[in-house]
Amino acid sequence: MGGFLDILYFIVPISIAYAAPLIFTAIGGVFSERSGVINIGLEGLMVMGAFVGIVFNLFFVDTFGAWTPWVSILAAMLVSAIFSLMHAVASITFRADQVVSGVAINLLGIAIALFLVKMIYGKGQTDFIQEKIPRFNIPFLQDIPVLGPMFFKSVYGSSILAIAIAILAWFIIYKTPFGLRLRSVGEHPMAADTMGIKVNRIRYIAVIISGGLAGMGGAVYAQTMTNDFGHATINGQGFMALAAMIFGKWHPIGAMGAALFFGFAQALAISSSGIPFMENVPSVYLYILPYALTIIALAGFIGKANGPKALGDPYVKGSR
Amino acid sequence: MSNRLINVLVPVISIILGLLVGAVVMLVSGYDPVAGYTALWNGIFGDSYAIGETIRQISPYILAGLAVAFAFRTGLFNIGVEGQLIVGWFAAAYVGMAFELPKIIHLPLALLAAAAAGALWGLIPGLLKATLKVHEVIVTIMMNYIALHLVNALIKVVSKGGFKTDKIHDTASLRSDFLSEITDFSTLHYGIFVALFMVFIMWFILERMKLGYELKSVGFNENAAQYAGMNVKKNIIMAMVISGAFAGLGGAMEALGTFGNMSTRAGFTGIGFDGIAVALLGANTPLGVVFGASLFGSLKYGANNMPNAANIPIEIVSIVIALIIFFVASGYIIRVGLKRIGKKKEAK
Numbered sequence: 001m002g003g004f005l006d007i008l009y010f011i012v013p014i015s016i017a018y019a020a021p022l023i024f025t026a027i028g029g030v031f032s033e034r035s036g037v038i039n040i041g042l043e044g045l046m047v048m049g050a051f052v053g054i055v056f057n058l059f060f061v062d063t064f065g066a067w068t069p070w071v072s073i074l075a076a077m078l079v080s081a082i083f084s085l086m087h088a089v090a091s092i093t094f095r096a097d098q099v100v101s102g103v104a105i106n107l108l109g110i111a112i113a114l115f116l117v118k119m120i121y122g123k124g125q126t127d128f129i130q131e132k133i134p135r136f137n138i139p140f141l142q143d144i145p146v147l148g149p150m151f152f153k154s155v156y157g158s159s160i161l162a163i164a165i166a167i168l169a170w171f172i173i174y175k176t177p178f179g180l181r182l183r184s185v186g187e188h189p190m191a192a193d194t195m196g197i198k199v200n201r202i203r204y205i206a207v208i209i210s211g212g213l214a215g216m217g218g219a220v221y222a223q224t225m226t227n228d229f230g231h232a233t234i235n236g237q238g239f240m241a242l243a244a245m246i247f248g249k250w251h252p253i254g255a256m257g258a259a260l261f262f263g264f265a266q267a268l269a270i271s272s273s274g275i276p277f278m279e280n281v282p283s284v285y286l287y288i289l290p291y292a293l294t295i296i297a298l299a300g301f302i303g304k305a306n307g308p309k310a311l312g313d314p315y316v317k318g319s320r
Numbered sequence: 321m322s323n324r325l326i327n328v329l330v331p332v333i334s335i336i337l338g339l340l341v342g343a344v345v346m347l348v349s350g351y352d353p354v355a356g357y358t359a360l361w362n363g364i365f366g367d368s369y370a371i372g373e374t375i376r377q378i379s380p381y382i383l384a385g386l387a388v389a390f391a392f393r394t395g396l397f398n399i400g401v402e403g404q405l406i407v408g409w410f411a412a413a414y415v416g417m418a419f420e421l422p423k424i425i426h427l428p429l430a431l432l433a434a435a436a437a438g439a440l441w442g443l444i445p446g447l448l449k450a451t452l453k454v455h456e457v458i459v460t461i462m463m464n465y466i467a468l469h470l471v472n473a474l475i476k477v478v479s480k481g482g483f484k485t486d487k488i489h490d491t492a493s494l495r496s497d498f499l500s501e502i503t504d505f506s507t508l509h510y511g512i513f514v515a516l517f518m519v520f521i522m523w524f525i526l527e528r529m530k531l532g533y534e535l536k537s538v539g540f541n542e543n544a545a546q547y548a549g550m551n552v553k554k555n556i557i558m559a560m561v562i563s564g565a566f567a568g569l570g571g572a573m574e575a576l577g578t579f580g581n582m583s584t585r586a587g588f589t590g591i592g593f594d595g596i597a598v599a600l601l602g603a604n605t606p607l608g609v610v611f612g613a614s615l616f617g618s619l620k621y622g623a624n625n626m627p628n629a630a631n632i633p634i635e636i637v638s639i640v641i642a643l644i645i646f647f648v649a650s651g652y653i654i655r656v657g658l659k660r661i662g663k664k665k666e667a668k
Contacts, residue, residue, distance in 0.1 A: 096649035104646040111638035118633035232586050284473035291462035298454045
């Protein structure tokens, strides 16, 4: 039994660390898709966030000192939010196919980031950052037996932020007028329009929020996991966040739960060789678990996962 | 302005816009766009070696483009070409190395294995779409990652813990001494003929077969097709299976022609995603795909010359390609612009 607890003390913090960037990005996806705009571009937006986070950190570490990682997350949020405007303009105003536009965002994100890295550093990846996201011991809570060491000892500050954002997103989407409007333009834009809601404006705001959150997710991942930026820094995390959003049924808290579960699967995959009972399970099963589960969830075997009704349709005033 | 002219103009304008914005990006980041595009041109057409390599690069792009385009014609968006290509690559590499057969059996068998593996990878999203109405976009994205991790694991098993499969036997190879010699010993192989043959196959299915007629009908209007007595479910599954088979053959190009084996991969090849661009630019027609693949294949290979000849990062071409996709996707606004110009002329 003691051994089992030790494993949990070891694996749960890693799971949460892996989950945090997914939570940010998946919540971003919730905002965009709840407004009716498919956002396959989360991966590209995360790449941009990771790139900006690392480069900002490297350039301004002398100015901001210990605060650098946090300011870097902020910078990543801003740049990715602006970058996501491209997706918004294409899919909302220009009525482009939202999936194609998202694919373009993904290709563009990694291309721009690597182009700039090679321009600035003359090589394929950046230097390593010195100021990383700090870990905290949460006072009092860390003294709780069993749960304390698992959840509240040396947690990344960003993980706490991620959970706070998930709760905030739930509040915004379900308890504020803006959230009601957001959900209504995603379900029935024409009805929303007749009630005086500016459908396209709400969608623009939603896509920009998703860009900002995906940027934060990327910056958090880069500043906790890799500490530099290269071509493989963000390698599918954006799509995994997309999966978490669907698995969480387009609900912020559900998305957070799914992200935590996927983080757990990732943590198991990388450390299964060191765990008794697990060492004989080929890690490939754990790697494909999140993706396979998402397909199963979509197929309706784990409750029905239904997206917003107007997802993917550009709103054309006057058309029925 | 006729609709047909506009349909041709939209991709042309998108390409020009993409290249222009690429030039601006180079200019802003302190590079010389003229030197950059000259290096790109020479990288594509500079000498017979470059031309050979360019054509070699075009082959998988044609197949990836066909895969996306074929699914599109039935109203399906197959983002899973990347994964189908990866499983096809592995299947071809495995059959190529594991069996010893005469060439006349071995090579077709390896190609068939690749097509079958890709088809299987397309069958799953097709089945889910047809029977449970699960959206194919998400399923194919997830299948991409499953393919990547699964194939990496299989390579480890096949190579007994190594990171790449053994080289295929010559009897399964698409390599051609003749093609290689006339292009100054490039890696050009017979794959281009396989790809062009598949272009014909796609045209034949869509334009000359009852199956193609049904597939297109389902793409135009599912309900009307159903009402006319067509089996919509069967057609959706067929479309994904054939699309996956094209993509799998794209993987065979890499396995049997270019590389002769498969190594574990940290990420995707990118060919499958570029296939979306190819199909989009080619308006989902077989001939259009050849043009689209020629453009993007050339750009991708020619870009390799840019860091050496003009000291510009290779990624500039990826930026241009992404921008072209973006502009083609935003075709609506280009159409509106073109129509306005057309109206002004008529008024005069």
